[in-house]
Amino acid sequence: MHDLAVVGAGLSGLAVAREAVSRGLDVVVLEARARLGGRVLGHRTPAGIYDLGPAWVWPALQPRIARLVAEAGLTLFEQTEAGAFVFQDASGRTQVLPHGYAQEPPSMRIVGGITALVEAVARSLPPTTVRLQHHVQDIRLGDSGVEIAVQAPDGPVALSASRVVLAIPPRQIPKLGFAPELPPPLTARIAATPGWMAGQAKALALYDRAAWRERHFSGSAFSQAGPLGELHEAGLPGASEGALVGFFAWSPQWRDAHRASLHSLVAQQLGALFGDAAGQPREIIVQDWASESFTATEADQAPLREHPDFRPCALPSPWGDRMVLAGSEFAPESGGYLEGALAAAEAAFRA
Ligand SMILES: Cc1cc2nc3c(=O)[nH]c(=O)nc-3n(C[C@H](O)[C@H](O)[C@H](O)COP(=O)(O)OP(=O)(O)OC[C@H]3O[C@@H](n4cnc5c(N)ncnc54)[C@H](O)[C@@H]3O)c2cc1C
Structure with missing residues (x-):
């Protein structure tokens, strides 16, 4: 059994994993895509990397981004x-x-695009931590942790962990099966939260x-x-x-x-x-x-006219002891942005 399973290898999930690994925990990161980064995606040419997802940061206003850029030695x-x-x-x-x-x-x-930021976080993880093409389908609460059903390239895989962090866009959450079910009003609230720029x-x-x-x-x-x-x-x-x-x-x-x-x-x-x-x-x-x-669901096809009021979302018992929602849209501040992805990771780890 792993100490922690993180669902999603976007900036937020990778940052939670980095923090947990640095405290000596045994962590697995399950990522549905065949690559890291989620909404962070770069197009490479011999001249360098261009951002096809987020491109901008504001380190003067974003202390976590500023710290990460400095630590990683990025320009x-x-x-x-x-x-x-x-x-x-x-x-x-x-x-x-x-x-x-x-x-x-x-x-x-x-320099190197936002991809360089994601790669810097991923570099701090042991090589077997992240499992790509591992699409999480169901999460079941057990006596001493969670059982996670995953669709992997060679077929279904079952994993168990003491705790799980979901670091996926909000509207991806209701696509998962939960046993016991999440309370319907909570699921409705999550489903009403758009993925920023999705x-x-x-x-x-x-x-x-x-x-x-x-x-x-x-x-x-x-x-x-x-x-x-x-x-x-x-x-x-x-x-x-x-x-x-x-x-x-x-x-x-x-x-x-x-x-x-x-x-x-x-x-x-x-x-x-x-x-x-x-x-x-x-x-x-x-x-x-x-x-x-x-990244996007049917509901995300409707244009967003303004920046939503993203907020953290605590889970009630019995889930609250075992599962935490991270991801930029659940950040305590700067929700929707890369800074929010880091803030949500920090809050999830504390929780
Ligand atoms: C076009 C665009 C421009 C943007 N511009 C900026 C910008 O300039 N500055 C800024 O600060 N922010 C910007 N953003 C927002 C920024 O991209 C996000 O805040 C940030 O990338 C969110 O990171 P995250 O880790 O929370 O989520 P994501 O990056 O979405 O990562 C979630 C991960 O979960 C995985 N996943 C989903 N479901 C499952 C499942 N069932 N099982 C396993 N894995 C799963 C996904 O594949 C993904 O890798 C932009 C976004 C877009 C799309």
Whole structure:
């Protein structure tokens, strides 16, 4: 029997596991996907790693992120905002403005992407701790712990642990079987909690050179026409290749309906915003989180208009003694963000 089973190898689950391992506990992390990181995902080119999930941290406001970045010896750089900003109205007409999204404190990126942060946490775990492609299906309360039923590549596996931490997006929780069942009002509350950005999609456009800079564009834009709604420069420090990234303004359903032409529609929009050369990227990568079943559910397909009021959720007896909810959406502060994923891990470990 393990001391602790952690479900989910996103930043939150890995951080809980790291803390438990550092206290000498025997920990297993069960991850449904064939990779680490959950919503943290990088696209690699010879120049480096581009973020297809979260890209920004604000260490001036986020003490846990600041500490982790420092401990891991990672390098931060500021999100580029220098240059002109483009506004595109619903008819597709563009207007060039002197400046755009700049914030104080600025959004910061990490050399190596957010992937570097996840890898730094994972490195502190013994090599056999994380089991990829281990999809947790059922959790049953036993006399001295929990019995966990997992679908693994070679078939069903049963594991037992004294305690379990669920570090998965809230709406993934009601997909699991629990014996005894969780109280229905609690399940309803969990099911009503959206996964932050779970319905979002990003397009990354890569270029041999950042031609928009020669025309004094920052690479930032806001569009009411779409398909992309908010765009930013995504280049890597010191790289000669250029990159732009955009969040889709279109709903998951609309993206699906235009799936076959999405890349060319994105390229057309980039050309309209930043000039002809920007309309001819070397490659476009679309990462649609809404169609990732371990991130988003049917309910996450509805667009979020504002940042939800995420809160911790304590479980009643008899589950409360054996199971804790982590994951960014259950954080005591900064819920939804990477900082929240770490805050939730800290709180889960304390609990
Ligand atoms: C497009 C996008 C942009 C974002 N931008 C930012 C940003 O710039 N800054 C910021 O701070 N935050 C941002 N976020 C939010 C940030 O990604 C999350 O706060 C953070 O990654 C959540 O980590 P987590 O570990 O709580 O959950 P997740 O990363 O979702 O990890 C949960 C893990 O559980 C696994 N899992 C699910 N079900 C099961 C199961 N049954 N069995 C086993 N494993 C399971 C999943 O595969 C996943 O690996 C963004 C998110 C998205 C999608």
